[in-house]
Amino acid sequence: MIRAAFETVFSYAPAVSGFTPGRVNLIGEHLDYNGGMVLPMALGLGVTIALAPRTDSQINIASNSFDGIAKRTLTDTAEDHWSDYVTGAVIFAQQADLLSAGADVYVTSTLPHGAGLSSSAAIIVGVLKLAAQLSQSQLSPTDIAILSRKVENDFIGVPCGIMDQMAVAIAKPGQALALNTQDLSYQTVDLPSGCHMAVIHSGHGRQLNEGRYKERADECAAAKTLLGRDDLCHARLADLNILEGAVMRRARHCVTEHVRTVDAVSALREGDMEMFGALMNESHVSMRDDFEMSIPEIDALVSSAVTCGALGARLTGGGFGGCIVACVEHTHLDAWTEALTAAHPKAYRVG
Numbered sequence: 001m002i003r004a005a006f007e008t009v010f011s012y013a014p015a016v017s018g019f020t021p022g023r024v025n026l027i028g029e030h031l032d033y034n035g036g037m038v039l040p041m042a043l044g045l046g047v048t049i050a051l052a053p054r055t056d057s058q059i060n061i062a063s064n065s066f067d068g069i070a071k072r073t074l075t076d077t078a079e080d081h082w083s084d085y086v087t088g089a090v091i092f093a094q095q096a097d098l099l100s101a102g103a104d105v106y107v108t109s110t111l112p113h114g115a116g117l118s119s120s121a122a123i124i125v126g127v128l129k130l131a132a133q134l135s136q137s138q139l140s141p142t143d144i145a146i147l148s149r150k151v152e153n154d155f156i157g158v159p160c161g162i163m164d165q166m167a168v169a170i171a172k173p174g175q176a177l178a179l180n181t182q183d184l185s186y187q188t189v190d191l192p193s194g195c196h197m198a199v200i201h202s203g204h205g206r207q208l209n210e211g212r213y214k215e216r217a218d219e220c221a222a223a224k225t226l227l228g229r230d231d232l233c234h235a236r237l238a239d240l241n242i243l244e245g246a247v248m249r250r251a252r253h254c255v256t257e258h259v260r261t262v263d264a265v266s267a268l269r270e271g272d273m274e275m276f277g278a279l280m281n282e283s284h285v286s287m288r289d290d291f292e293m294s295i296p297e298i299d300a301l302v303s304s305a306v307t308c309g310a311l312g313a314r315l316t317g318g319g320f321g322g323c324i325v326a327c328v329e330h331t332h333l334d335a336w337t338e339a340l341t342a343a344h345p346k347a348y349r350v351g
């Protein structure tokens with residue numbers, strides 16, 4: 001399919017192609033730039049990319065989601081266009097000697113747009129993986145994730161952490177990644193067979209580069225400066241007494257969310273999904289009250305998700321809209337989805 005689509009647009013066959021999943025974060029929000037533990041899970045939805053190297057500096061990009069071919073070059077900067085992610089990835093791949101020049105690229109995606117399920121990380125990681133494969137480079141998935149984050153931070157201009165790139169570079173669909181963001185050590189954890197992590201889009205969009213993500217990152221940086229430490233997650237609650245107001249609440253979220261995430265990883269390993277669900281619920285309260293990253297419509301959706309029978313539910317991702325994730329027993333999944341979406345007509349299940 002993807003190879004045929006590439007060939008239709010570019011009139012020759014691609015050199016390489018492959019799938020990269022999107023991700024949903026199960027717990028551990030806004031901890032990846034504060035030295036904490038995070039637990040994202042790779043989705044069955046994702047992006048499929050076909051690529052062929054070029055000998056000139058052109059980067060030609062086509063997608064099933066957009067009309068026409070975006071014609072970019074190796075000297076471009078980001079211009080707030082859908083083709084920026086591929087462009088940035090090709091430029092960084094070329095600078096890292098994974099490509100000798102530009103490339104022709106075709107992208108298809110099954111991830112809903114702007115849902116916060118890391119389609120941007122999947123595109124960037126996907127392109128870099130293919131370029132690494134072409135050049136027979138020895139880069140590890142962690143190296144690819146680090147380079148992908150640089151594309152987001154330095155080319156796109158989004159000040160994100162490393163969670164999304166690590167999740168989509170390493171985890172297989174349906175697998176969770178217990179990731180220590182201090183040293184990037186990780187373990188994959190399989191979900192117990194009786195439970196599903198349902199992803200529900202609230203119907204309210206989100207934008208990471210809108211400024212509120214950066215505002216939270218800046219507040220965390222202020223807390224770190226006042227505490228004289230370079231991570232927040234391993235501080236003690238008593239240490240936070242010297243902080244005040246919003247900065248204290250942001251730091252408190254990081255400290256308590258880290259402990260919850262460590263506990264959630266143990267609960268998942270032991271198959272204790274009642275405990276896992278309870279930790280998800282506590283996480284939502286902390287995101288709502290301390291990190292102040294929720295919106296009333298998401299709070300209502302999370303509350304209904306639990307009332308309708310989920311073991312736990314919470315906002316997921318960067319915040320201020322987007323998706324919730326809920327832990328639901330397989331036997332209840334259809335009835336639960338129906339009840340929830342009947343009560344929230346704008347919401348819909350994406351995974």
Ligand code: GLA
Pocket residue numbers: 025028029030031032033160161162163164317318319
């Ligand atoms: C976005 C960022 C991640 C992470 C989450 C919040 O998805 O890309 O790095 O900070 O928000 O947990």
